[in-house]
Amino acid sequence: xxxxxxxxxxxxxxxxxxxxxxxxxxxxxxxxxxxxxxxxxxxxxxxxxxxxxxxxxxxxxxxxxxxxxxxxxxxxxxxxxxxxxxxxxxxxxxxxxxxxxxxxxxxxxxxxxxxxxxxxxxxxxxxxxxxxxxxxxxxxxxxxxxxxxxxxxxxxxxxxxxxxxxxxxxxxxxxxxxxxxxxxxxxxxxxxxxxxxxxxxxxxxxxxxxxxxxxxxxxxxxxxxxxxxxxxxxxxxxxxxxxxxxxxxxxxxxxxxxxxxxxxxxxxxxxxxxxxxxxxxxxxxxxxxxxxxxxxxxxxxxxxxxxxxxxxxxxxxxxxxxxxxxxxxxxxxxxxxxxxxxxxxxxxxx
Amino acid sequence: xxxxxxxxxxxxxxxxxxxxxxxxxxxxxxxxxxxxxxxxxxxxxxxxxxxxxxxxxxxxxxxxxxxxxxxxxxxxxxxxxxxxxxxxxxxxxxxxxxxxxxxxxxxxxxxxxxxxxxxxxxxxxxxxxxxxxxxxxxxxxxxxxxxxxxxxxxxxxxxxxxxxxxxxxxxxxxxxxxxxxxxxxxxxxxxxxxxxxxxxxxxxxxxxxxxxxxxxxxxxxxxxxxxxxxxxxxxxxxxxxxxxxxxxxxxxxxxxxxxxxxxxxxxxxxxxxxxxxxxxxxxxxxxxxxxxxxxxxxxxxxxxxxxxxxxxxxxxxxxxxxxxxxx
Numbered sequence: 001x002x003x004x005x006x007x008x009x010x011x012x013x014x015x016x017x018x019x020x021x022x023x024x025x026x027x028x029x030x031x032x033x034x035x036x037x038x039x040x041x042x043x044x045x046x047x048x049x050x051x052x053x054x055x056x057x058x059x060x061x062x063x064x065x066x067x068x069x070x071x072x073x074x075x076x077x078x079x080x081x082x083x084x085x086x087x088x089x090x091x092x093x094x095x096x097x098x099x100x101x102x103x104x105x106x107x108x109x110x111x112x113x114x115x116x117x118x119x120x121x122x123x124x125x126x127x128x129x130x131x132x133x134x135x136x137x138x139x140x141x142x143x144x145x146x147x148x149x150x151x152x153x154x155x156x157x158x159x160x161x162x163x164x165x166x167x168x169x170x171x172x173x174x175x176x177x178x179x180x181x182x183x184x185x186x187x188x189x190x191x192x193x194x195x196x197x198x199x200x201x202x203x204x205x206x207x208x209x210x211x212x213x214x215x216x217x218x219x220x221x222x223x224x225x226x227x228x229x230x231x232x233x234x235x236x237x238x239x240x241x242x243x244x245x246x247x248x249x250x251x252x253x254x255x256x257x258x259x260x261x262x263x264x265x266x267x268x269x270x271x272x273x274x275x276x277x278x279x280x281x282x283x284x285x286x287x288x289x290x291x292x293x294x295x296x297x298x299x300x301x302x303x304x305x306x307x308x309x310x311x312x313x314x315x316x317x318x319x320x321x322x323x324x325x326x327x328x329x330x331x332x333x334x335x336x337x338x339x340x341x342x343x344x345x346x347x348x349x350x
Numbered sequence: 351x352x353x354x355x356x357x358x359x360x361x362x363x364x365x366x367x368x369x370x371x372x373x374x375x376x377x378x379x380x381x382x383x384x385x386x387x388x389x390x391x392x393x394x395x396x397x398x399x400x401x402x403x404x405x406x407x408x409x410x411x412x413x414x415x416x417x418x419x420x421x422x423x424x425x426x427x428x429x430x431x432x433x434x435x436x437x438x439x440x441x442x443x444x445x446x447x448x449x450x451x452x453x454x455x456x457x458x459x460x461x462x463x464x465x466x467x468x469x470x471x472x473x474x475x476x477x478x479x480x481x482x483x484x485x486x487x488x489x490x491x492x493x494x495x496x497x498x499x500x501x502x503x504x505x506x507x508x509x510x511x512x513x514x515x516x517x518x519x520x521x522x523x524x525x526x527x528x529x530x531x532x533x534x535x536x537x538x539x540x541x542x543x544x545x546x547x548x549x550x551x552x553x554x555x556x557x558x559x560x561x562x563x564x565x566x567x568x569x570x571x572x573x574x575x576x577x578x579x580x581x582x583x584x585x586x587x588x589x590x591x592x593x594x595x596x597x598x599x600x601x602x603x604x605x606x607x608x609x610x611x612x613x614x615x616x617x618x619x620x621x622x623x624x625x626x627x628x629x630x631x632x633x634x635x636x637x638x639x640x641x642x643x644x645x646x647x648x649x650x651x652x653x654x655x656x657x658x659x660x661x662x663x664x665x666x667x668x669x670x671x672x673x674x675x676x677x
Contacts (some may be wrong), residue, residue, distance in 0.1 A: 015562035016548055018588060020577040026560055028551035058547040169554045201351040206570040207565060214351060295634065309634065 003164030005043055005052040006086075006107035008100060008127055009036055010119030011058035013142040014131050019235035023270025024143045026156075029058055035139065035153040036064035037117050039285045040083070041073060042157020043116075048164055049083045050111055054103035055085035056094045081161075086110065095210040097126040101190070103339075104130025114165035114326055117158060121147045121194050121229075121301035128227050129177070129190035129322040135174055143208075144229035144268065144302055146194045147177070151328040159331040163339060173330040178221045178251065179322030182277040184306050192300040193323070195220040195230040195317050199304055202295040207303040208212070212267055212275045214292050215256040217317045223252050227267040229302050230254075236265040237280045255279045269311075289316045352412075352572055354408055354636040359629055360412060361642075364404035364624050366649040367428045367566075370437065371401040372595070373653050374427070374444070378603045386604055392661065395457050400428040401581045402566070402598035405623045406530045407432035409571025410498060410591075413579040420498040421477030422470040424459045429500050434466045441656040447663035453674055454666050465675035467495075475501055475508035478527065482514045487589075496524040496582040504535025506549040515590070519556040523581040526575070527590045528559075532597035537609040550592035553611075560590040566623045618674035 005250075014027035040061075043051055053061040065083060086106035088094060094103050104127040107115055108202040114135040117127055118141015122179040127136060137160045140148035149156070159341045163170050179191040199209060209215075211231075220232050225235035234252045238261065260278040282340045284291065308314065335341060352360070374397060381391025388395065400407070403425070414420065422429040430440060435451075443450030443459045451463050458474040467484070468588035470477060481499035488495045505511055506529055517527050529549050533540055546552070553560030563574050571593055578589040596618045600607045607615075631637040637645075 012562065013566060015548065015560070017561050017563075017574040017577055019559040019561050020574070026551060026554050029546050029548065029555055057541075201564070203351070203357075203569045205567070206565075206573040211351075232429075260495060263648055307634075 007116035037156035040151035046161025100126035101130035110184030146231040402596035475505035475510040477512035488623035530640035553590035
């Protein structure tokens with residue numbers, strides 16, 4: 001038994017105003033507890049030695065352990081894996097993106113082999129900031145989930161655990177995702193994983209983006225017509241670029257407004273809007289997009305985070321360096337072909 | 351995206367509410383010292399003040415008309431003022447004077463104003479079924495007015511909360527439920543009373559969309575409430591908005607708040623929503639420093655005048671004791 005897996009669940013994702021402006025569903029606390037319980041079940045079956053989780057006010061991981069016990073599932077106490085929170089300063093709980101990044105950082109210091117996340121694109125951005133270049137297994141627990149892998153939590157837990165126990169047994173089953181570096185107003189905020197958008201008006205407000213009329217321009221790492229959010233908008237707009245195997249650095253720069261095409265695209269789940277796109281072009285590797293947008297906010301992965309006063313320049317640079325992502329399907333296929341779970345004893349029940 | 355005029359008005363509302371609540375702190379204590387006597391002084395009875403919760407009231411009520419019905423709680427002043435209640439009549443009612451909204455017979459927790467269709471009471475969650483009733487009436491009358499129910503995190507555990515959400519969803523009523531989560535139900539912290547961390551999740555049990563506004567910020571509230579109000583007005587039915595807000599004062603005036611740490615109180619004061627919002631308004635140029643100072647000065651003048659009006663107003667005549675009451 002070897003391997004350490006990190007677990008980051010964002011208790012606050014998928015609850016914002018987009019529940020009213022689109023068909024985004026609420027991912028309530030019980031759905032999170034359920035997903036985490038399934039991940040833990042997969043990790044236990046993979047015989048991971050240690051699970052380190054981000055402690056947060058909703059105590060989702062503790063409740064997931066209770067849920068596993070309630071169904072008579074193997075309990076980690078007295079059997080693998082050991083499940084413990086990472087140490088965080090102050091009150092010891094993560095309450096925001098900075099806390100999430102601190103937790104990821106602590107996990108990296110503890111030597112985790114990968115981190116399973118259940119949150120939105122913003123959660124993954126924070127984890128990537130705390131563990132630059134780290135290996136993520138990002139499950140779709142947010143609103144648009146453009147960065148997440150489409151995997152069922154039990155499978156994700158099993159794959160993460162099998163990989164963590166023996167990374168060398170699964171060569172070539174991680175890929176490095178690109179990201180977007182931003183310089184704004186002298187600050188260097190965390191890189192974005194999916195998109196950076198400039199939005200009219202200097203007020204961060206409720207963070208979420210939902211009104212296409214307020215979009216000025218955007219840079220999207222991986223256009224994907226099957227995604228929702230700006231990745232989907234960029235994916236739907238011609239000229240089309242194949243979504244999956246985009247060479248690293250081939251991000252797309254969109255300028256919104258009249259004079260180009262109007263594309264019907266999924267700005268949010270179930271929210272198909274006509275988005276006016278004046279221009280759309282792929283960016284060369286290392287090409288910088290520079291803008292002076294006036295009174296605006298900079299949105300990272302669909303959430304307004306930085307407020308700009310008029311005259312402030314913003315630079316966005318796509319880079320091939322970002323977090324790594326585990327190929328869940330690939331790991332499980334390799335394990336099946338090799339018979340890794342054949343004749344493996346189940347973890348003892350209580 | 352709110353215009354500069356809207357932003358300045360949000361600021362003005364929050365400032366006048368804060369000045370009013372702070373004035374109530376000192377007015378309430380008059381006559382009650384050295385030994386606390388709840389019946390003594392110009393403001394007898396209890397007092398529950400909403401300093402810190404201004405963003406919730408201002409951000410929601412900015413979208414409302416006087417004909418929209420608003421119900422609130424035992425901590426009502428910020429909502430009442432944001433919805434347009436006359437400050438002098440509010441103050442007179444608190445002082446128990448005949449010129450008050452209820453001829454002085456309701457007091458600070460029982461404010462009923464036909465001009466702004468406002469009502470509140472001290473019974474936890476009482477305002478929720480009342481708001482549902484208003485919404486039912488609007489729907490039957492074919493009006494595009496809506497009802498808004500303000501309640502707290504403690505009220506969300508009352509039966510009336512669940513009954514109200516169920517009926518509003520069943521009949522697709524134009525009502526917006528606004529939960530001001532200030533983390534304390536009197537002295538009970540939410541995690542000791544509530545099975546789930548976010549009451550906005552509870553909407554799902556009734557098919558009502560729930561939105562969490564995690565910042566005590568008037569623009570965040572304004573944006574979320576705008577969508578909920580528009581949805582209700584166009585016949586889209588009820589919504590539930592949960593706002594994380596800050597109760598800067600005690601549950602009641604005179605509350606020693608032994609259950610709260612100094613660290614928490616210091617943290618809340620440091621992140622005062624009015625100061626943060628005001629700073630941003632000045633930075634973006636929506637307000638200059640002279641304009642900002644003028645807002646505070648005008649608010650002080652308005653509050654002083656309202657309290658003076660209340661002080662000078664006569665009490666109801668003893669002969670009218672049995673008027674205006676049901677028995």
